[in-house]
Amino acid sequence: MRKQVQSNEEGISMKRTLAFLFVVGCLVGCFLFETPHDTAAQSQKTQVSGFDGVMSKHAQQMMMENGRHIFRFDTFGDEAFWGDSLRLHQAIEGAKLGGVGPGLSPNAALALGLKVDVDALPQNVIQGLKNGTINLNDPAVTLALLRLNAVVGVTGFFNSNSQGTLRSIGIQCALCHSTVDNSLAPAIGQRLDGWANRDLNVGAIIAFAPNLQPLADLLGVDQATVRKVLLSWGPGKFDAELILDGKAFRPDGKSAATLIPPAFGLTGVNLHTWTGWGSIPYWNAFVANLEMHGQGTFFDPRLDNADQFPIASRNRFGHIHHKHDLITPKLAALHFYQLSLPAPAPPKGSFDPEVAARGRELFNGRARCSTCHVPPLYTEPGWNMHTGDEICIGNFQADRAPDHRYRTSPLNGLWTHQKGGFYHDGRFAALLDVVNHYDSCFSLGLSSEEKQDLVEFLKSLPAPTERSKSTDHKN
Ligand code: HEC
Ligand code: HEC
Numbered sequence: 001m002r003k004q005v006q007s008n009e010e011g012i013s014m015k016r017t018l019a020f021l022f023v024v025g026c027l028v029g030c031f032l033f034e035t036p037h038d039t040a041a042q043s044q045k046t047q048v049s050g051f052d053g054v055m056s057k058h059a060q061q062m063m064m065e066n067g068r069h070i071f072r073f074d075t076f077g078d079e080a081f082w083g084d085s086l087r088l089h090q091a092i093e094g095a096k097l098g099g100v101g102p103g104l105s106p107n108a109a110l111a112l113g114l115k116v117d118v119d120a121l122p123q124n125v126i127q128g129l130k131n132g133t134i135n136l137n138d139p140a141v142t143l144a145l146l147r148l149n150a151v152v153g154v155t156g157f158f159n160s161n162s163q164g165t166l167r168s169i170g171i172q173c174a175l176c177h178s179t180v181d182n183s184l185a186p187a188i189g190q191r192l193d194g195w196a197n198r199d200l201n202v203g204a205i206i207a208f209a210p211n212l213q214p215l216a217d218l219l220g221v222d223q224a225t226v227r228k229v230l231l232s233w234g235p236g237k238f239d240a241e242l243i244l245d246g247k248a249f250r251p252d253g254k255s256a257a258t259l260i261p262p263a264f265g266l267t268g269v270n271l272h273t274w275t276g277w278g279s280i281p282y283w284n285a286f287v288a289n290l291e292m293h294g295q296g297t298f299f300d301p302r303l304d305n306a307d308q309f310p311i312a313s314r315n316r317f318g319h320i321h322h323k324h325d326l327i328t329p330k331l332a333a334l335h336f337y338q339l340s341l342p343a344p345a346p347p348k349g350s351f352d353p354e355v356a357a358r359g360r361e362l363f364n365g366r367a368r369c370s371t372c373h374v375p376p377l378y379t380e381p382g383w384n385m386h387t388g389d390e391i392c393i394g395n396f397q398a399d400r401a402p403d404h405r406y407r408t409s410p411l412n413g414l415w416t417h418q419k420g421g422f423y424h425d426g427r428f429a430a431l432l433d434v435v436n437h438y439d440s441c442f443s444l445g446l447s448s449e450e451k452q453d454l455v456e457f458l459k460s461l462p463a464p465t466e467r468s469k470s471t472d473h474k475n
């Protein structure tokens with residue numbers, strides 16, 4: 001059964017504000033006035049009393065629900081960049097509706113990998129999509145979807161004039177780190193937060209903006225060059241280091257962009273990103289300020305290293321201050337929400353359990369995988385970093401980060417992000433290619449059957465014994 005979700009954005013924010021005030025009010029009340037003996041009235045409202053009750057409420061409402069809202073809907077004020085400055089909204093709207101160019105039809109948007117949240121659609125729209133009476137080649141329909149807040153990770157800001165044209169546009173974490181379950185149609189379904197959107201062509205979407213001058217100025221090149229770089233990324237990739245070091249291409253001439261990793265299953269993992277930039281809250285602040293161009297505060301003097309980060313040091317990216325900070329107050333709940341996202345279990349029938357069990361023996365034994373990918377985290381407890389040499393790859397991407405190393409990838413939920421390949425740049429198209437790589441790197445001498453066993457094991461993660469039943473995903 002699908003929830004009917006209110007289509008009116010103001011309605012949503014009003015309800016959220018009220019809910020928020022209620023929670024804050026209650027929490028303050030609980031802290032200040034509640035005593036352990038005061039439980040008669042309270043026990044009717046919550047199952048848990050005393051400070052335990054305060055904690056439960058804090059976790060569920062202040063952290064989980066707030067964090068989910070931030071992850072899905074908060075632009076951190078980045079519409080000042082994507083809309084006001086790059087004017088991306090005008091290209092989406094198209095000349096006929098007051099913008100520029102042909103506009104972005106829903107079909108074109110879906111081809112760029114954007115996803116539609118079915119829970120945000122009213123019944124008549126769902127019906128229209130089912131029986132094909134909605135014209136998916138009309139940019140006006142894209143605007144209607146934006147007005148419903150149904151485009152995952154993208155928020156339209158509308159003028160209050162009668163035509164309801166777009167005023168600006170902003171992006172959210174969910175743009176890259178959520179997808180949908182395709183329950184209504186391909187690319188239209190219920191949200192899957194934390195799943196990497198490997199269909200999303202971030203570069204092509206940014207390149208669609210009429211004004212790339214702000215990026216050109218930053219990188220010290222012309223707009224045509226910026227467009228060329230953006231179009232070199234391809235689906236499922238983004239280059240977070242480009243605006244730090246200006247390196248758009250690897251020494252072999254291929255794009256320097258990296259794959260979008262999942263944002264689930266990260267609980268207990270020390271360092272994050274492919275090259276271990278820092279903790280989750282470190283990276284959240286980094287991305288919200290520097291990549292999404294939200295308005296907040298960010299401190300990292302490592303970016304003052306002019307040799308390694310010429311662009312970042314020149315622009316003082318390690319010293320960002322906005323008077324009206326729209327990011328820092330949200331970091332706690334955002335962090336909490338991400339930690340609550342489990343790595344989803346593989347669908348039944350997607351792997352052979354007997355073969356996977358043999359693979360597990362190899363993984364933890366002769367193939368030596370678990371010396372780095374320590375179960376059940378599948379990364380090292382501690383400093384989970386290695387040089388390129390240790391895993392027989394070049395150090396190009398590692399050298400674009402402060403520690404010059406690669407982070408041991410946590411492997412739970414690997415089955416959800418097979419599109420785009422494996423390792424930071426997707427250099428290995430399939431899991432068997434990864435296993436072949438290790439076989440030669442570590443001279444393991446694995447037979448082809450043993451290699452298949454390992455692949456089957458990788459597809460089975462998270463293992464049933466290492467996850468709670470609640471993460472089982474029906475697919
Ligand atoms: C434009 C796409 C995009 C957006 C928007 C985005 N990310 Fe990411 N995210 C990436 C990419 C690409 C990486 C890998 C970066 C690297 O290793 O250099 C990443 C890495 C991460 C990681 C590390 C995951 C791991 O394996 O340890 C976390 C956590 C994360 N992002 C959270 C967020 C949050 C929270 C937001 C919103 C504030 C966000 N991201 C917005 C693309 C995006
Ligand atoms: C020396 C430590 C080390 C050992 C041993 C090791 N790995 Fe890795 N593994 C890494 C690192 C570091 C990465 C990240 C590489 C990158 O970012 O490009 C990685 C990445 C991976 C990935 C890609 C994950 C993704 O999201 O793309 C897979 C799959 C993998 N390893 C499986 C294995 C298997 C199977 C073995 C045993 C045959 C093994 N690893 C042994 C350190 C190790």
